Amino acid sequence: MAESVTKRSEDYSKWYTDVVQMAELADYGPVKGTMVIRPYGYAIWESIRNICDRMFKETGHVNAYFPLFIPESFMKKEAEHVEGFAPECAVVTIGGGKQLEEPLYVRPTSETIIWSMYKKWIKSYRDLPLLINQWANIVRWEMRTRLFLRTTEFLWQEGHTAHATAEEAEAEAMKMLEVYRILAEDYLAMPVYVGRKSDSEKFAGAVRTYAIEAMMGDKKALQSGTSHFLGQNFAKAFDVTFLNKENKLEYVWASSWGVSTRLIGGVIMCHGDDKGLILPPKIAPHQVVVIPIWKSDEEKSLVKGKLESLGAELKAKNIRYFIDDNEQATPGWKFNQWEMKGVPVRVEIGPKDVQKNQIVVVRRDIKDKQFIPMDNAGDVIVTLLETIQKDLFNRALEFRNQNTFPVSNYEEFKKIIDDGGFVKAFWAGSAADEVKIKEDTKATIRCIPLNQTEKGVCFFTGKPSDTIAIFARAY
RNA sequence: CGGGGUGUAGCGCAGCCCGGUUAGCGCGCCUGCUUUGGGAGCAGGAGGCCCUGAGUUCAAAUCUCAGCACCCCGACCA
Structure with a gap:
């Protein structure tokens, strides 16, 4: 399967x-x-x-x-x-x-x-x-x-x-x-x-x-x-x-x-990654999915008891959570399913955790797994959600910055666009020049950033320019 | 609108070339039992105008023609 x-x-x-x-x-x-x-x-x-x-x-x-x-x-x-x-x-x-x-x-x-x-x-x-x-x-x-x-x-x-x-x-x-x-x-x-x-x-x-x-x-x-x-x-x-x-x-x-x-x-x-969606906590329909685990009826009632108190605590902290206690699906299936759906944090509670008064907390974005005490789980998860929100932004920002390149001539421009990435460079071309670039490379001016003060030379026309433009292939 | 391709079970496909009994496979679905800390196992079961129409033939999922739909690459587009 x-x-x-x-x-x-x-x-x-x-x-x-x-x-x-x-x-x-x-x-x-x-x-x-x-x-x-x-x-x-x-x-x-x-x-x-x-x-x-x-x-x-x-x-x-x-x-x-x-x-x-x-x-x-x-x-x-x-x-x-x-x-x-x-x-x-x-x-x-x-x-x-x-x-x-x-x-x-x-x-x-x-x-x-x-x-x-x-x-x-x-x-x-x-x-x-x-x-x-x-x-x-x-x-x-x-x-x-x-x-x-x-x-x-x-x-x-x-x-x-x-x-x-x-x-x-x-x-x-x-x-x-x-x-x-x-x-x-x-x-x-x-x-x-x-x-x-x-x-x-x-x-x-x-x-x-x-x-x-x-x-x-x-x-x-x-x-x-x-x-x-x-x-x-x-x-x-x-x-x-x-x-x-x-x-x-x-x-x-x-x-x-x-x-x-x-x-x-x-x-x-x-x-997103190869396991599916990754949602930023602020827009995730479920910020936390809780997956209870048990074998016997005895374990079930123990775990269920903890689920209630955990649910109450998450609710008190205004965390949008979902308890997936569907007994038809196995925990492994649920792990994969909720990773596909990009839920930022997964919580596992099984018999072993009840015994140690802890829960297992797993981050969707970096798969980091930690065991935390049951008692202050709400606070820990609130902080964790904030961290994930920030980390997602920073990761995306770093990715974008690492793939945004300056160029000084059209040959460099073509190579960047072909290899994949944004070009951020001085521009003094005409509308016809834009068309030419689009025909050659499928790249267009995505935007011209506001409030510019720098001066340089246009990579395409060689003319002096006070305008930086961002080029890329677009959806 | 040009080039290429595909229509068979809910989904993904095989069968078609070389026509021949009840059209298969995987996943999913249903029932039962056993399971549950990374996509469970076994057994049983349900489910098909084989895209549409015409033709060839004793016989068409299979061959021929036409139509329709969809997909991919262009063109167009944000």
Whole structure:
């Protein structure tokens, strides 16, 4: 009986697919490109969603919900937007058995329908800022899909804000970018490069796009969150104006920002190993799994007694724990199963432990096994979870830094990209140069870090440059 | 849309080339007994429009043609 995943070193994408399915995170839906998020995967999404939602509310945002269907005419109002999204949209042309007067787009993102409503709601500077987020599903008809990373339909949040000034809208985009950085680094333990997108990579309809970019276990990049300064593009397209303090009519300034279930894919590829998933404690549905062990009925009642007191202690410390007392499965099977599912800490209690008043505690990430006294188990485990959270981040950070390289010419660049890794180097090229690099190497500018002060020479054009860019192959 | 491939039990496959009784195997599932500190053992059992349609033949999972679906590599895409 060999129920293990493909080794990461053998076939990384097979490994990924194996983990997603064997850890019961998701399954393929009946329609090509669709995904069923299974309870365990959904629980991870709920963790992420709760963390985000709290941070959004702490930064002054409120939730609302806008319709799934968008009239075709709305999509066409912003030229770049329709050009960018129309080819990957699903369109409804029949309703109630009749051909519709106007086709309805299934939202690929909600800027258009939201700004059509903002036109009604915004009249004065007193109505601003308007800071709305929605949790929703969206549809993008992708040609090639991968569970969590790119599916036809996925879950996300999209924030859409309206402001009286460009500075305020830009500040909002930056603020939410920072929220995303905190989400990625402090909760998902996934270090990210934070920066601006090049013009060719920016969102269709944005003035500027910002992103967080993470390195996966195969040294490819994953765009993990984006935040856009939209300028007045959508306000102009939907004619959203307000009277400012000087009683002058002005177009509203906007931002939008989003993260999606793709983050789950990021967590899998950032931390996972050949035994499966490794979840950061802060988002793990179960932070601790307790596996009781007994043979006789006598041992069973002894162990059960200890389980109760341990459960009470873990609960008192607000630890999310699960006692796997299923008698149909053997302990060995459970060990493997919960390692596959990435539970950060495993606790074993058997007759021997009861006798010594101890428990066995095993870390998922480094397999470290220790025996600790029963009495202060709660405190020890709280500390252990914090340590694991930090260690996961540091391990990922070290991996990323060791695989991020400077280059001084294009030959070096090609070698790094071919061998796998990020390139962090001075850049003064054009959009055409970006295309050329992409054609040659499949690498793109992932982001241009903010607040740069250094000067150097562009590795591609040889021109002087004050801009460092990060290049990589991406998902 | 171009190139290649695959459709047989819940999953993974064999059988097909060379047509011939009740279509097999592994895992999973069910029942019973024994087990339980790293994926338990034995015994018994359930489960199949062999992708669809047409054709060839005494006879088709197997040969021929058409269709459909899916997968991989491109193209496209974040």
